[in-house]
Amino acid sequence: MSMIETLDANGGDVEGSEAVSLHRRILSDISEKILSGAWAPGHRIPFEHELTAEYNCSRMTVNKALSQLAKAGLIERRRRSGSFVRRPQSQAAVLEIHDIRIEVEALGLLYRYERVARHKRRSNVEDRTLLELNAAGPVLVLECRHFAGKRPFAHEQRLINLAAVTEAADEEFLGIAPGPWLIGRVPWSAAEHRIRAVAADKHIAAALDIAAGAPCLVVERRTWSAEHPVTHVRFTYAAGSHMLVARFTPSQG
Amino acid sequence: MSMIETLDANGGDVEGSEAVSLHRRILSDISEKILSGAWAPGHRIPFEHELTAEYNCSRMTVNKALSQLAKAGLIERRRRSGSFVRRPQSQAAVLEIHDIRIEVEALGLLYRYERVARHKRRSNVEDRTLLELNAAGPVLVLECRHFAGKRPFAHEQRLINLAAVTEAADEEFLGIAPGPWLIGRVPWSAAEHRIRAVAADKHIAAALDIAAGAPCLVVERRTWSAEHPVTHVRFTYAAGSHMLVARFTPSQG
DNA sequence: CGCCTCAATATGTATATACATAATCGTCAT
DNA sequence: ATGACGATTATGTATATACATATTGAGGCG
Numbered sequence: 001m002s003m004i005e006t007l008d009a010n011g012g013d014v015e016g017s018e019a020v021s022l023h024r025r026i027l028s029d030i031s032e033k034i035l036s037g038a039w040a041p042g043h044r045i046p047f048e049h050e051l052t053a054e055y056n057c058s059r060m061t062v063n064k065a066l067s068q069l070a071k072a073g074l075i076e077r078r079r080r081s082g083s084f085v086r087r088p089q090s091q092a093a094v095l096e097i098h099d100i101r102i103e104v105e106a107l108g109l110l111y112r113y114e115r116v117a118r119h120k121r122r123s124n125v126e127d128r129t130l131l132e133l134n135a136a137g138p139v140l141v142l143e144c145r146h147f148a149g150k151r152p153f154a155h156e157q158r159l160i161n162l163a164a165v166t167e168a169a170d171e172e173f174l175g176i177a178p179g180p181w182l183i184g185r186v187p188w189s190a191a192e193h194r195i196r197a198v199a200a201d202k203h204i205a206a207a208l209d210i211a212a213g214a215p216c217l218v219v220e221r222r223t224w225s226a227e228h229p230v231t232h233v234r235f236t237y238a239a240g241s242h243m244l245v246a247r248f249t250p251s252q253g
Numbered sequence: 254m255s256m257i258e259t260l261d262a263n264g265g266d267v268e269g270s271e272a273v274s275l276h277r278r279i280l281s282d283i284s285e286k287i288l289s290g291a292w293a294p295g296h297r298i299p300f301e302h303e304l305t306a307e308y309n310c311s312r313m314t315v316n317k318a319l320s321q322l323a324k325a326g327l328i329e330r331r332r333r334s335g336s337f338v339r340r341p342q343s344q345a346a347v348l349e350i351h352d353i354r355i356e357v358e359a360l361g362l363l364y365r366y367e368r369v370a371r372h373k374r375r376s377n378v379e380d381r382t383l384l385e386l387n388a389a390g391p392v393l394v395l396e397c398r399h400f401a402g403k404r405p406f407a408h409e410q411r412l413i414n415l416a417a418v419t420e421a422a423d424e425e426f427l428g429i430a431p432g433p434w435l436i437g438r439v440p441w442s443a444a445e446h447r448i449r450a451v452a453a454d455k456h457i458a459a460a461l462d463i464a465a466g467a468p469c470l471v472v473e474r475r476t477w478s479a480e481h482p483v484t485h486v487r488f489t490y491a492a493g494s495h496m497l498v499a500r501f502t503p504s505q506g
Numbered sequence: 507c508g509c510c511t512c513a514a515t516a517t518g519t520a521t522a523t524a525c526a527t528a529a530t531c532g533t534c535a536t
Numbered sequence: 537a538t539g540a541c542g543a544t545t546a547t548g549t550a551t552a553t554a555c556a557t558a559t560t561g562a563g564g565c566g
Contacts, residue, residue: 021519035442036479047546058521063547079547080529087437093446095348095499184340187290193346193499197450197470197492215468215492217450226289239450239468246348246446246499274549300516311551316517332517333559 022057026065034074034085041087045075093246097193097219099179100156100235103242104148112147113177116207120162120169130232131161132222138162140169142178145207148241155207155236164228182223182231190224195244200236208238215239275310279318287327287338294340298328346499350446350472352432353409353488356495357401365400366430369460373415373422383485384414385475391415393422395431398460401494408460408489417481435476435484443477448497453489461491468492 020028033039046054051062066083069075077083104111123131123139131139140160146153158178160168165186173181182188198218205212217237223230273281286292299307304315319336322328330336357364376384376392384392393413399406411431413421418439426434435441451471458465470490476483 023519032479035440037440040440041437049546058523059547060522061520063549064519067548077547078529079527080531080545082546092347092349093444094345095446096345184294187288187293189288191346191501193348193497195448195470195497195499196495197468197490199468199492213466215450215452217448217470237450239452242449244446244448246448248444276549302516312517313552314550316519317549320518330517331559332557333515333561335516 022055023061023064023068026051026055026062027068030065030069031072031074039085041085043085044082045085047082093248095193095244095246097221097244099183100146100154100177101180104146104153107148109148114145114147115173116143116145118142118173123161127159130159130222131229133161133229138169142173144173144177146177151241152208153237153241155204156233157236158231158233160231161229164225164230178231179233186223186225186230188223188225188230189227192222194218194220197239198236200238204236208236210238217242217244219244275308276314276317276321279304279308279315280321283318283322284325284327292338294338296338297334298336298338300335346501348446348497348499350474350497352436353399353407353430354433357399357406360401362401367398367400368395368426369398370394370396371426376412376414380412383412383475384482386414386482391422395426397426397430399430404494405461406490406494408457409486410489411484411486413484414482417478417483431484432486439476439478439483441476441478441483442480445475447471447473450492451489453491457489461489463491470495470497472497 030039030045033045039045045066048059048062048066051066052059055062066075066077070077070083073086075083076086098106101111101113119141120138121141123133123136127133127139127141128136140158140162142156142158142160144156144158146156156178160178160182162169165182167185168178168181171181196218198216199213200208200210200216202212204216205214208216210216216239219235219237220233221235222232283292283298286298292298298319301312301315301319304319305312308315319328319330323330323336326339328336329339351359354364354366372394373391374380374394376386376389380386380392380394381389393415395409395411395413397409397411399409409431413431413435415422418435420438421431421434424434449471451469452466453461453463453469455465457463457469458467461469463469469492472488472490473486474488475485
């Protein structure tokens with residue numbers, strides 16, 4: 001059970017940094033010491049009762065700050081021993097994947113959506129692999145294109161598990177793309193993304209108006225809602241037309 | 254200022270779910286209601302004093318749970334009005350970028366590292382763009398290859414800002430790759446990744462033993478340590494040899 | 507009707523206190 | 537030495553309380 005969370009230390013103060021609650025100040029003081037390297041990994045940070053004296057506050061206030069640092073992974077707390085600076089673990093970054101319309105409009109281009117194909121079928125083996133389904137059931141198969149200005153921007157191949165999203169069976173997806181349609185309608189509890197580079201096959205090349213064999217960025221996403229597989233989608237972007245950005249900013253934004 | 258954090262609701266209880274602190278139970282109860290869809294976006298969740306009565310506990314305990322839910326982005330709290338379920342904002346996922354040695358060994362293959370080139374120079378305009386440096390200064394330029402078994406797995410082009418990491422000037426990087434060398438030595442406070450697909454140019458094609466023009470996945474990472482740019486690295490992987498995985502799991506691991 | 511003011515209300519933060527729990531350390535007996 | 541055991545210690549969780557702060561809603565007034 002993990003969750004992405006924003007640890008707002010002191011609200012990104014620029015000038016006039018006041019009106020900051022005390023536990024946030026303690027938190028940002030300590031994280032600054034860690035991230036600047038002043039307190040190296042393994043360093044024991046002051047005990048709660050020492051910080052209590054230093055900041056002239058109650059232990060609860062110090063505890064709140066230290067607990068948050070521990071959850072953020074910057075420190076490790078050990079009973080009877082104290083709290084220690086953890087060594088950086090993995091290069092984990094937050095990857096924000098927005099709606100394609102947003103991406104296109106952020107480029108200052110006109111967004112257009114086109115549904116290429118849609119049909120219902122009983123899931124075959126490949127569908128069940130993609131959706132991680134155990135039993136056969138009805139699925140909706142969609143193919144769409146997203147345009148930025150006049151040029152095709154992304155190609156979308158999507159499977160929707162109709163057992164999980166029955167209402168989708170009656171939707172034509174002519175006026176609205178499946179992504180935005182699903183968001184808000186189905187609360188998703190988990191998602192997995194796979195990102196890779198591929199060479200465009202003939203079909204993709206035609207859809208994106210590029211040469212066959214040209215490099216493409218593929219982002220596949222599988223989504224679950226409360227243990228039920230909901231959808232699998234594969235977005236294909238021509239190389240150069242799109243780039244993913246992921247950030248890690250432990251404390252200074 | 255954001256940070257990746259693990260919101261451990263109830264520790265992923267399977268059987269015998271006991272010994273869970275009360276505020277975690279409240280937290281997981283509410284997040285379950287939200288993620289299952291029982292409480293739709295916009296729904297007002299009970300007031301603190303109502304939950305206080307429901308769980309027969311103090312307001313501080315309820316507050317702790319709700320504050321964490323708010324920081325996790327699941328709910329929004331408004332004074333005088335109450336707390337409301339937020340609608341899913343963006344498809345933010347956690348992208349873990351491991352050391353290449355780990356990636357290779359996870360495939361069951363033998364890892365080998367090779368330093369192709371290394372030289373020091375005064376940063377040129379391109380270097381300063383990549384590192385986001387304002388002034389000129391010494392940089393270390395490195396080119397390396399990472400092998401999986403007999404085949405080249407990744408090509409690495411790296412710039413190190415010697416003003417920020419003076420010790421790197423004396424390191425040959427023959428026995429150790431720059432990534433692991435930097436980790437642990439330099440506490441990094443921020444990182445930005447850019448991921449895209451490109452066609453291999455002649456140089457990359459030769460280094461990775463693939464055809465020129467073949468699709469490649471490129472991961473670029475820029476790293477800062479306390480406001481100072483530390484390094485810029487570009488990893489290039491042949492299509493098919495590598496794939497990135499990013500996950501979002503709000504509550505069910 | 508619009509505007510101001512004030513009271514009511516929910517959340518935000520902090521305090522002092524209490525007991526539980528886990529880990530370590532020293533002591534003592536084997 | 538070695539192992540058992542209890543004291544000590546730091547953190548983990550929870551309580552009751554207090555006041556601050558933002559925002560809503562009602563009432564009064566021009």
